[in-house]
Amino acid sequence: MKIALIGATGFVGAHVLQELVNRGHYVTAIARDITKIDLSSNQISAVQGDVSQVSEVVRLIQGHDAVVSSYNAGWTNPDLYNEFLRVSQAIQEGVKKSGVQRLLVVGGAGSLEVAAGVQLIDTPQFPEAYKAGAKAARDYLNLLKNERDINWTFLSPPIEMHPGTSGKRTGIYRTGLDSPVFNKDHQSSISAEDLAVAIVDEIESPQFVQQRFTVGY
Numbered sequence: 001m002k003i004a005l006i007g008a009t010g011f012v013g014a015h016v017l018q019e020l021v022n023r024g025h026y027v028t029a030i031a032r033d034i035t036k037i038d039l040s041s042n043q044i045s046a047v048q049g050d051v052s053q054v055s056e057v058v059r060l061i062q063g064h065d066a067v068v069s070s071y072n073a074g075w076t077n078p079d080l081y082n083e084f085l086r087v088s089q090a091i092q093e094g095v096k097k098s099g100v101q102r103l104l105v106v107g108g109a110g111s112l113e114v115a116a117g118v119q120l121i122d123t124p125q126f127p128e129a130y131k132a133g134a135k136a137a138r139d140y141l142n143l144l145k146n147e148r149d150i151n152w153t154f155l156s157p158p159i160e161m162h163p164g165t166s167g168k169r170t171g172i173y174r175t176g177l178d179s180p181v182f183n184k185d186h187q188s189s190i191s192a193e194d195l196a197v198a199i200v201d202e203i204e205s206p207q208f209v210q211q212r213f214t215v216g217y
Contacts, residue, residue: 016200152209
């Protein structure tokens with residue numbers, strides 16, 4: 001397949017890029033700074049682009065089989081909430097106008113329900129430093145749920161998915177919908193490598209079209 005990957009140099013995006021290439025896909029790696037992209041594989045084309053503009057998104061992704069967006073506005077961005085919402089909607093609109101039918105968005109874990117009607121972000125234990133990004137991802141998911149013109153999927157990582165969770169690729173994981181996937185020790189976690197496996201699995205064999213899903217060990 002030919003995949004457009006937005007945020008290809010980010011924590012998640014870099015692992016998705018490697019997983020796609022390892023499986024033989026051709027990737028247009030879209031990033032603000034393409035000098036960070038390893039171009040040793042002829043399956044990768046690096047493209048610098050501004051995905052905050054709908055017309056630019058259309059230009060970047062036309063002719064692809066699917067789009068994976070691991071866009072992140074930046075955890076230290078003082079306008080993180082508004083920028084994430086604005087750019088995410090620009091990407092969504094660009095996908096619609098481009099004619100590409102498949103969009104997978106990597107969102108956040110904050111909107112996962114840890115009890116009936118209680119989302120993780122609304123618990124006292126949720127870190128203040130991550131709230132703006134988590135609220136933006138939650139609000140964007142609510143907007144995306146109204147989208148009927150494209151085959152979208154929203155992936156919420158596990159609770160413990162953060163820089164530092166890189167480890168090894170096992171290729172083994174379990175899936176859930178709106179609640180975290182916990183292991184026998186009540187941990188919700190996965191390596192970045194296996195998160196990438198789940199993302200590419202969903203692109204190759206869609207199971208959660210127009211749905212949110214989550215993963216964990």
